[in-house]
Amino acid sequence: SQQGEEDPQALSIQEGENATMNCSYKTSINNLQWYRQNSGRGLVHLILIRSNEREKHSGRLRVTLDTSKKSSSLLITASRAADTASYFCATVLYNNNDMRFGAGTRLTVKP
Amino acid sequence: SQTIHQWPATLVQPVGSPLSLECTVEGTSNPNLYWYRQAAGRGLQLLFYSVGIGQISSEVPQNLSASRPQDRQFILSSKKLLLSDSGFYLCAWSIVWGTGELFFGEGSRLTVL
Numbered sequence: 267s268q269q270g271e272e273d274p275q276a277l278s279i280q281e282g283e284n285a286t287m288n289c290s291y292k293t294s295i296n297n298l299q300w301y302r303q304n305s306g307r308g309l310v311h312l313i314l315i316r317s318n319e320r321e322k323h324s325g326r327l328r329v330t331l332d333t334s335k336k337s338s339s340l341l342i343t344a345s346r347a348a349d350t351a352s353y354f355c356a357t358v359l360y361n362n363n364d365m366r367f368g369a370g371t372r373l374t375v376k377p
Numbered sequence: 378s379q380t381i382h383q384w385p386a387t388l389v390q391p392v393g394s395p396l397s398l399e400c401t402v403e404g405t406s407n408p409n410l411y412w413y414r415q416a417a418g419r420g421l422q423l424l425f426y427s428v429g430i431g432q433i434s435s436e437v438p439q440n441l442s443a444s445r446p447q448d449r450q451f452i453l454s455s456k457k458l459l460l461s462d463s464g465f466y467l468c469a470w471s472i473v474w475g476t477g478e479l480f481f482g483e484g485s486r487l488t489v490l
Contacts, residue, residue, distance in 0.1 A: 296476050308481035358476050367420040
């Protein structure tokens with residue numbers, strides 16, 4: 267069953283703009299991960315943030331985690347057409363280390 | 378470096394026919410292996426995982442089975458496919474069980490007619 271819920275389901279922006287995607291979850295986590303999936307391809311791991319971390323950066327990616335609100339956000343700065351993909355959050359549950367994926371946000375970056 | 382291979386990439390099968398999807402990992406030993414299914418526009422559903430040869434855990438009761446005959450080989454099978462088995466199947470591996478990142482194959486799209 268799904269744990270994370272991404273918001274919005276779809277996002278369309280112009281190249282150069284920033285894209286923000288959110289993920290909410292219900293139970294305590296060990297860590298939260300973000301993955302990217304190009305259409306018809308496998309998922310690629312982007313970033314992992316542990317429950318004791320609040321913010322993490324990787325290139326143009328910035329992930330925040332608020333465990334009190336049980337939510338995370340993924341910010342892609344200065345987006346490019348090549349960033350067009352679906353983005354999934356995956357939560358690793360604290361009690362059993364199960365990993366649960368959300369339904370994803372479909373991002374379209376228009377050139 | 379580690380690589381994961383999954384095949385076939387595309388499969389169209391009639392209802393009631395058997396299924397075999399294969400996944401192999403190279404460049405690492407004793408990986409944790411996973412089979413996921415992704416319905417159109419949805420997230421991933423974990424079907425099976427394996428922490429070692431011959432060790433298979435099933436997440437949901439279904440028409441599918443999995444086997445791990447070798448350390449880096451993971452097979453998803455069915456004796457008789459149902460229409461509801463259609464979907465995108467993804468194999469993945471990880472170094473650390475549970476908490477670590479997953480490395481995915483390119484997926485196998487199965488259409489059952």
